[in-house]
Amino acid sequence: MTDTAIETNGLVKVFGDNRAVDGLDLTVPAGAVFGVLGPNGAGKTTAVRMLATLLRPDGGSARVFGHDVVAEADAVRSLVGLTGQYASLDEDMTGRENLILIGRLLGFRKPAARARADELLEAFGLTAAAERQVKNYSGGMRRRLDISATLMNTPRLLFLDEPTTGLDPRSRNQVWDIVRAVVSYGTTVLLTTQYLDEADQLASRIAVIDHGKLIAEGTPGELKSSVGAGTVHVRLRDPGQRADAEKLLSAALGAAATPDPDPRRVVVRVPGHGTESGAAEDAARALSELAAAGIVIDDFSLGQPSLDEVFLALTDHPASEKEAAA
Amino acid sequence: MTTTVTEPQEQTYVPAAETIGAVLDPRERPARPSAWSASMTFGWRAVLKIKHVPEQLFDVTAFPIMMTLMFTYLFGGALAGSTGEYLQFLLPGIMVQSVVMTTMYSGLAVNIDIAKGVFDRFKSLPIWRPAALVGNLLGDVLRYVLASVVITVVGLILGFRPGGGVMGVAAGIGLLVVFSFAFSWIWTMCGLYLRSEKSVMGVSMLVLFPLTFLSNIFVDPSTMPGWLQVFVEVNPITRLVAAVRSLMAGTPDMGELMWVFVATAALLAIFGPLTMRAYNRK
Structure with missing residues (x-):
């Protein structure tokens, strides 16, 4: 066991002439919510995709619970779960079938996969919608199903990439409660967000990222005292x-x-x-x-303080959207 | 996207820390599934999708029936003196055409999966990497078999009497399905590279139309101008049709069969790795 969930050194990812992640150094302690805060196009999603082994870094290195994300990708994949910005669900299939599919792919036998699916549906309040096709789900239900699919194999580290973007306030609160519950049972959560409020509510440490670089890191209190x-x-x-x-x-x-x-x-x-x-x-x-x-x-x-104010205080320029690069 | 479902449960759901804690309880992780088992799971997904969206079977049922009827009665009299005569010649070919045309849906399916983001989840799972693609293609194999059976039945009703009997027809269908499985990798690769569903469709039509029409499916190539005969001769579909015809007629042509087997192996050897490379880069 190690107390560090993620450690990156000079992580780089280049798309054409856009350095999406540009020498990122991060250390994420295990057992807590770690917030990654930044505007659109700051490189949050790219960084998360590299850590979840979906993208190969172009430079630097990253280790997840001590395993290199390139050399030991399969070991990393068995320890992490990713819920992306866009639901990774099969719209044509029912909620239950989606979960059974993931369960089977993780190696559960059919009865075990069904039992696990039902248990997750229950925990996330989706039992009544279990037999409905996902395309008929509301945004909040979709997000919950997405998270429950990610929890199928009880990951030690959960990546949530902007989990509340586009959700109504009620669904957002539900997701927040889920994150709190997940972390209180010992799972490490890395959460990216554009909202300081959200990072403040959930995270015990926050990294602020801009143009693919780390510009500040600390507890929400430290960060806010530097900002106001x-x-x-x-x-x-x-x-x-x-x-x-x-x-x-x-x-x-x-x-x-x-x-x-x-x-x-x-x-x-x-x-x-x-x-x-x-x-x-x-x-x-x-x-x-x-x-x-x-x-x-x-x-x-x-x-x-808004994200803009944080950025003004930390970088002397407001959080800017990158021009259509992403 | 726009459908929002409001229901009592949705209103009242309050995440309970204990129930969520219970599902997070560390438990024994199952062993990683074998390559075969992971592929079969994706095959199961493909079958489920057919169950939920049965309309997609139109292209392997209604379309082949239409093609068979249309060409038999349109050309039969003119080309072979009678529709019955022509059908004996046409049926194996029209079967090849229908099934080979269907292969492009493999590329479409992959492209849609990527656009919807569901591939991200598959890729983040510790499974045999090609499983998602192989599983999709296994589902497609089912469609190929279905299309072949539909055409055979329509043919038998119209008066198709193959010399090879049940075994000959089964062997012909088998060969066709094996070749089409290998051929589908081309479209899967296109599905990974091309930007949209529409472009996948466009590119595959552009290749499949000349490939199936400029062949020995409809007429004897010896009636064509010389330059066209050259193309028809090197067209892999011509070889495949000749092999399938020979099997169904009960007079297997070993030369053509060898050719098809070599082509199948070559397609897999070339497009399998290329497709996986594209998949891993996505």
Whole structure:
């Protein structure tokens, strides 16, 4: 047994003249959720596909539980499971048949594969839909079936590539609960996401990737304190008080106001102390100072820093979509 | 894609940590399946897909029947004096044409699987790598047999009386199916390389039409102009038809049979590895 689930050294993947993954060094500890955060085209999916042995690296090396992803690909394949961005399911077959197919391919005999399929369908709330063709499933059901197919062989490491992209909030929460359950039973999860919120909710460590390179790594707390814990948005009743409000809030929070095109809006970043309650406290105190000064507000919110703000703080450029490369 | 199913269960499903924990319980992993067993599992998948989408059997049932009827009655009188006479000549050939035409669906199936992302999962499993492709082709073999049987039955009804009897016809079908299995690898490879379903279809039509029509299937090549005879002579379909005809007539032509066996082996030896290379790179 090893305490490191994944270790990569200078991992490279080139598509034409696009260096999708460009010298990535990652160390993922076992037994927790590790978040990989980055915008579209940052190289998250490419990195995951290399780690799951679906793509051959063009340079560098990667080991999963000590096994090289190229030289010992089969050993890696028996330890990992991948649920990609797009459901890897056979649309024409029923949910149950999909699971039995995977079970048979993993070497289960027919009765064992059926039993395992039924057990998974039950755990993921799909028993009633078991005999329906997957093309009639909703997005959330599809995702759950996809994850349960990946869990068929009880992988030690589960790759979830943007598992909630395109899901409605209820289905997203279900996926989050599933991830928490999976990791609480000792499976390591590597999760890629575009949402800081999601990484923050689930991951105990987060790596931020941009242009195929690691640009920051740490606990969500560390990351947020480097970025700021959040942003206070205030909507004034009287736009004429904007200058006063900006001055007060900046002083109370210790940060300059972010320019905003709306004359009635004031946006100020809350510098982090590594904990969230600190940010909320700071914001509440700042707002009460506004009230004390007689500035009337219609609305306010304390927002999580967005991926853009993380990128601004870490790289001095906003998260940019790569031009049609992927 | 757009169908959304709302049902009571969907609304109320709350993932329970214990039940999910129970399915994650480390248990004895089964032994890795053999190459044969993995391929057969994919074959089972192909059969299930036929069960769920039975319309796809049109090309191996309705289409061959139509071809047989059309050509027998259209050309029979003109080419052989009577439709009955012509049928004895045509049937083995039209069977070859129908089955060889069907091989292109192997490429389509692979292309669709890739587009849908389901191949990603197969590739991330620790199984014998070619199993997914071989299994698909095993499912296709079933379609070839079905098409052959349908045509034989239609032929018998119309008055096809093969000299080789049951054994001769079975041997002919067997040879045709074996060759078509090998031939399908070409389309599987195309299915891996080409971008869309449509382009796979286009390329295979472009090859299959001349290959099956410019052959000895419909008319005796000696009636054709010299330059065309040259093409017909080297066309592998001509050799295959000659071999199948000889088997069904009960007078096996060893030379033609050898030729078909060598061609089958060559197709597998060339396109098997090429296809696997494309598959591993995807």
